[in-house]
Amino acid sequence: xxxxxxxxxxxxxxxxxxxxxxxxxxxxxTRAYRHPDDAWQAGxxxxxxxxxxxxxxxxxxxxxxx
Numbered sequence: 861x862x863x864x865x866x867x868x869x870x871x872x873x874x875x876x877x878x879x880x881x882x883x884x885x886x887x888x889x890t891r892a893y894r895h896p897d898d899a900w901q902a903g904x905x906x907x908x909x910x911x912x913x914x915x916x917x918x919x920x921x922x923x924x925x926x
Contacts, residue, residue, distance in 0.1 A: 861886060861910065863903035865896050876904025877910065877919075887916060890924055 868873045873891035878885050887906060892900040893908070906919050 863900065863907050865903065867900045868892050873899035875899045875906070877903060877907050886910070887919055887923065890920075901907060 862880055863875055864876050866876055866888075866896060868874055869892070871894060873894070873896045874889035875894055876885055877889045887910075889899065889902065894901065895925070907925050909922050910916075910919050
């Protein structure tokens, strides 16, 4: 899996966790960030949780707090 940052409206950023093969989206940010680095860090936090065995529900809850 990998994290990609996604540009939204002007000056808003988000993240998406995708599969490496086929670019299938696993989970996407539920909020926007003002800086791409903030979106990147939040997405990496969710990715680490998924890699450590968190469920999609747990990761989703984490993404809302991130």
